[in-house]
Amino acid sequence: MAGLKVDWLAAAYQPATEVRWPDWMQAKKQAALATLSTLPGPSRKLELWRYSDADRLQKSELDSAANTERELTTADNAVVINLTTQGVDFDRNLPDWLSLKPIQELPENQWLDMDLSPALAKELVVQSLNQGLFTHGVVVDVSAQAPQDATVVLRYDVAEFNRWTYLRNVINIEKNAAVTIDEHYVTGRINVVNNYRVAQNARLTRHQHNVLHAGQQHVSLQHFTLAENAYVESQNRHESGNLQHHIHWVDFTAEQAEYRSGSVNKAGHNSHIADIVLINHAFKNNISDVTHRSLADDSAQIFNNAKAVVAKGADGSEITQDLKNILLSGDAKIASKPELEVYTDEVVAAHGSTIGALDENVLFFLRSRGIGLEQAKAIMMVSFEQEAIIC
Amino acid sequence: MLEIKNIYAKAGDTEILKNLNLSVKPGEVHAIMGPNGSGKSTMGNLLAGMPHVTATSGSVTYQGKDLLQMEPEERAAEGVFLAFQYPVEIPGVNNMYFLRTAYNAQRKYRGEDNLDSAAFLRMVKEKIKQLHMSDDLLKRPVNVGFSGGEKKRNEVFQMAVLEPNLAIMDETDSGLDIDALRVVADGVNQLRSPDRSFVIITHYQRLLDYIEPDFVHVLVDGEIVKSGTKKLALELEEQGYGWLES
Ligand SMILES: Nc1ncnc2c1ncn2[C@@H]1O[C@H](COP(=O)(O)OP(=O)(O)OP(=O)(O)O)[C@@H](O)[C@H]1O
Numbered sequence: 001m002a003g004l005k006v007d008w009l010a011a012a013y014q015p016a017t018e019v020r021w022p023d024w025m026q027a028k029k030q031a032a033l034a035t036l037s038t039l040p041g042p043s044r045k046l047e048l049w050r051y052s053d054a055d056r057l058q059k060s061e062l063d064s065a066a067n068t069e070r071e072l073t074t075a076d077n078a079v080v081i082n083l084t085t086q087g088v089d090f091d092r093n094l095p096d097w098l099s100l101k102p103i104q105e106l107p108e109n110q111w112l113d114m115d116l117s118p119a120l121a122k123e124l125v126v127q128s129l130n131q132g133l134f135t136h137g138v139v140v141d142v143s144a145q146a147p148q149d150a151t152v153v154l155r156y157d158v159a160e161f162n163r164w165t166y167l168r169n170v171i172n173i174e175k176n177a178a179v180t181i182d183e184h185y186v187t188g189r190i191n192v193v194n195n196y197r198v199a200q201n202a203r204l205t206r207h208q209h210n211v212l213h214a215g216q217q218h219v220s221l222q223h224f225t226l227a228e229n230a231y232v233e234s235q236n237r238h239e240s241g242n243l244q245h246h247i248h249w250v251d252f253t254a255e256q257a258e259y260r261s262g263s264v265n266k267a268g269h270n271s272h273i274a275d276i277v278l279i280n281h282a283f284k285n286n287i288s289d290v291t292h293r294s295l296a297d298d299s300a301q302i303f304n305n306a307k308a309v310v311a312k313g314a315d316g317s318e319i320t321q322d323l324k325n326i327l328l329s330g331d332a333k334i335a336s337k338p339e340l341e342v343y344t345d346e347v348v349a350a351h352g353s354t355i356g357a358l359d360e361n362v363l364f365f366l367r368s369r370g371i372g373l374e375q376a377k378a379i380m381m382v383s384f385e386q387e388a389i390i391c
Numbered sequence: 392m393l394e395i396k397n398i399y400a401k402a403g404d405t406e407i408l409k410n411l412n413l414s415v416k417p418g419e420v421h422a423i424m425g426p427n428g429s430g431k432s433t434m435g436n437l438l439a440g441m442p443h444v445t446a447t448s449g450s451v452t453y454q455g456k457d458l459l460q461m462e463p464e465e466r467a468a469e470g471v472f473l474a475f476q477y478p479v480e481i482p483g484v485n486n487m488y489f490l491r492t493a494y495n496a497q498r499k500y501r502g503e504d505n506l507d508s509a510a511f512l513r514m515v516k517e518k519i520k521q522l523h524m525s526d527d528l529l530k531r532p533v534n535v536g537f538s539g540g541e542k543k544r545n546e547v548f549q550m551a552v553l554e555p556n557l558a559i560m561d562e563t564d565s566g567l568d569i570d571a572l573r574v575v576a577d578g579v580n581q582l583r584s585p586d587r588s589f590v591i592i593t594h595y596q597r598l599l600d601y602i603e604p605d606f607v608h609v610l611v612d613g614e615i616v617k618s619g620t621k622k623l624a625l626e627l628e629e630q631g632y633g634w635l636e637s
């Protein structure tokens with residue numbers, strides 16, 4: 001098999017005008033490529049790719065259609081950042097509470113390395129490629145002056161739909177700041193890494209809206225670092241597409257912080273969706289709460305994984321993992337795995353996972369009131385999803 | 392209205408109804424009593440079309456049509472309504488939305504236009520007032536967090552909105568306090584008309600003090616073993632079912 005580097009460089013989009021990277025960033029990119037080129041390509045042998053067909057990553061001739069756009073936001077204080085084929089585009093007339101700059105102007109001390117240690121790099125190989133291949137991105141700084149409805153929309157609208165576009169963003173939410181970030185997928189074959197740095201007492205509400213066409217693909221790594229008393233609520237909707245592979249990585253870097261996430265995964269036809277959450281409780285007294293509701297129809301496959309690692313001494317950690325899944329057809333597959341790795345004594349943890357079908361009694365009840373089978377099922381799906389809608 | 396003839400039916404794999412016969416004419420109220428597990432709910436479920444209840448022989452004719460051939464939603468649109476013994480909860484779906492969807496689905500089946508939301512809201516508020524129930528029930532998710540009595544009342548409210556021709560009420564009176572019992576009885580009495588019929592499954596003759604039945608039947612082991620008037624309900628209350636079973 002050809003080395004990883006060769007395959008992926010060829011498949012990646014390169015902009016016409018070369019970006020001038022600072023030396024240290026160029027070195028990071030090269031180091032990543034050097035490490036990754038020694039690794040085999042992703043396959044079902046990997047834990048995180050067992051239920052996704054990694055060969056699809058190399059597929060050509062994808063879908064050029066753009067998604068119908070829903071209203072991006074209703075907030076008065078909203079700024080839309082367009083991540084396009086050419087680069088990053090936004091209204092230059094920014095409010096005081098927000099500053100934006102291209103990723104190549106990121107201060108070196110704000111850089112977060114991908115973990116390229118052998119075991120992890122293998123599992124995260126597709127997301128790690130981002131470090132070597134990213135071509136553009138934005139650094140977002142939100143200050144404590146942000147008004148109540150401060151909203152930043154990251155709109156992925158890349159016209160290049162066959163080759164992969166690698167985007168990398170850093171979102172700094174400063175001490176005491178509060179903001180809503182909406183990530184909105186429109187079109188493109190996108191591999192994105194976002195580093196959310198949530199400072200002391202800061203508050204992030206995040207929405208990810210990934211409703212893809214049958215021929216579209218999207219890969220992401222969302223990395224969150226939470227300082228003392230930081231609060232993150234994260235709402236994800238992953239629907240359809242040829243392939244979606246999302247990793248949500250959470251690091252607590254102090255105490256008293258809270259991370260809550262809700263995911264709705266909905267796959268039909270031949271769609272493969274992976275929704276993976278990894279939470280490191282490295283410090284005391286942090287809370288994490290993960291809820292997934294997933295529905296698979298036709299011959300679709302969904303992989304749900306929520307893993308929390310509680311380090312030695314991280315007492316007072318509170319962990320909830322609640323994964324529920326519904327199979328709507330005999331050919332659909334769902335793998336659902338809540339995992340706890342606890343190296344300390346005082347932990348409050350609740351986790352559960354179920355895979356079932358739609359409740360026959362509820363279905364009958366709705367039909368007995370005159371609602372047709374398909375509509376009754378649709379109502380039940382909405383009801384089911386509702387439990388994972390947290391913000 | 393309804394003609395049940397020599398019905399044998401299974402719930403899952405178990406034969407429950409054994410040679411059931413019942414004839415209900417327009418405007419009549421029939422009460423069905425009988426011991427636990429005798430097949431009362433199974434009968435209601437068979438009429439409403441619950442998938443795991445299947446007739447193995449016999450026939451059910453409703454308004455001249457073969458009821459057993461129809462899908463549950465078709466039966467509803469044709470005017471069959473079952474008030475459930477154990478109403479289900481539907482988180483995240485509010486009562487108002489659910490009811491409007493049901494109401495308009497039935498209208499569509501009958502070739503009628505949708506009622507617009509304002510007109511529907513007016514109608515629903517009127518009904519809820521008549522039943523002495525509070526408006527906020529409309530905004531709440533279907534049966535979620537409802538008390539046992541509220542769930543039962545919600546069934547009666549749905550019946551009032553959907554205005555069926557044949558209402559089967561499966562122990563709608565169980566677990567109700569006296570005031571709620573009156574509300575349920577009022578709901579039925581307000582709907583009573585010469586072209587509407589009721590089959591009321593109950594364990595207690597007290598409901599029949601409020602809803603005057605035309606007939607009382609006793610169902611034992613899947614079969615109607617005795618039929619009579621309201622007097623039969625009183626006898627059952629005093630003597631239990633033992634004297635009928637042998
Ligand atoms: N799906 C099923 N599979 C097998 N047996 C069933 C099924 N559903 C019901 N039964 C059985 O059928 C019998 C009749 O049940 P049914 O609910 O009709 O009784 P009932 O007369 O309504 O009783 P109650 O007064 O307690 O409500 C019971 O023994 C019950 O356990």
Ligand SMILES: [Mg+2]
Nearest residue numbers: 431432433476
């Ligand atoms: Mg019963």
